[in-house]
Amino acid sequence: DIQMTQSPSSLSASVGDRVTITCQASQDISKYLNWYQQKPGKAPKLLIYDASNLETGVPSRFSGSGSGTDFTFTISSLQAEDIATYYCQHYDNLPRFGGGTKVEIK
C-alpha cells in the first residue's frame, strides 16, 4: 500500500498569510493526487485534482504543485472562510488519504 504523509497536522496563520501544506507519497504516484477541504459536519470538497488543476469554481488563491512523491498545496492569501481541515488523497490504484491539516486563524 502507498502511504501518504501530510504535514503539518495543524497550523495557525493570520488572514492574508501564505499557507503551505506538503504531502509525500511512499512511492511514485505520478500526478494522481487530489486536495480536499473539509469543514465540520460537511462532506469533503475537491479543490485541486491531478496535483495542480484547480477545480471549477474554486478561488484562485488555492493552488497545487508536484509530481512523483512530493506535493505542495498553497493558499496564497488566507481568508477567514478557509478555516477547515485539508486532506491530500492519492486516488489511483488503492486510494489513500493523508492525515489531514487543520488550518486555524491566529
Next chain:
Amino acid sequence: VQLVESGGGLVKPGGSLRLSCAASGFTFSNAWMNWVRQAPGKGLEWVGRIKSKSDGGTTDYAAPVKGRFTISRDDSKNTMYLQMNSLKTEDTAVYYCSIHTIFGVVIDVWGQGTTVTVSS
C-alpha cells in the same frame, strides 16, 4: 447530480449492516464509486471502490475492512451498496459514498453521509 446514503444505525459488535448509495443526475453505470468513512474526530479513510461494469466491475478494499465488507452495485437501480459484516467498534464512523472517476476524470460528488455506530 446527487448521491444519497441510507442504512446507517446502531449495531452490536459482530453484527451486520448494509448501506445504500442512491445516485441521480449522471450516468451511474459509467462511474467508479467509492466508500469513504470518518470516525468521530478523526480523518478521512478510504474504505473501498467498485469499478464500472465496462471496466470489469471489480472491487478493492482498504486493509482494515478487507474480508468483512463487500461493495456491490445495481446499475438498473442506480445504487451502490456496502455490506458490512463482523462489525467492530472501530468501524463506528460517518460513511460517505462518492464518485471516484468517470472515464478516468475525477468528479467531485459526495453524499451527505450516514452514521454507523457499533456498540454493545
